[in-house]
Amino acid sequence: MTKQITKQLRKKLPDRPVLEEAELIERYPWIVPGSLKGTGNNRTIRISCQHPGCRKTRMTRPQDAFQVQLCHKHQAEQNAQKSRERRKRWRVKDKLRRKAVREGKP
Ligand SMILES: [Zn+2]
Numbered sequence: 001m002t003k004q005i006t007k008q009l010r011k012k013l014p015d016r017p018v019l020e021e022a023e024l025i026e027r028y029p030w031i032v033p034g035s036l037k038g039t040g041n042n043r044t045i046r047i048s049c050q051h052p053g054c055r056k057t058r059m060t061r062p063q064d065a066f067q068v069q070l071c072h073k074h075q076a077e078q079n080a081q082k083s084r085e086r087r088k089r090w091r092v093k094d095k096l097r098r099k100a101v102r103e104g105k106p
Pocket of ligand 1: 051071
């Protein structure tokens with residue numbers, strides 16, 4: 001009887017790839033359930049874009065899932081935005097530096 005139950009429980013437990021996917025989703029909720037494919041180093045997983053209103057998905061490697069949260073288009077937009085902000089910050093700093101030089105401050 002006990003043996004039978006154990007067997008049933010074992011049967012119900014998900015196999016290794018499914019368990020890994022469940023673990024991944026627990027950490028990175030933007031992963032699309034049931035999207036883990038491949039084995040070993042060739043595994044891929046699908047993420048759904050976290051940009052508001054965007055319903056696109058994108059393939060990535062499970063080991064990159066922690067940082068990939070946007071589709072290609074929105075990732076590119078975000079990268080452009082970040083570099084714009086970086087340039088802006090640099091310009092403000094540069095302006096202050098030039099002003100300080102003009103006014104003879106060290
Ligand atoms: Zn998107």
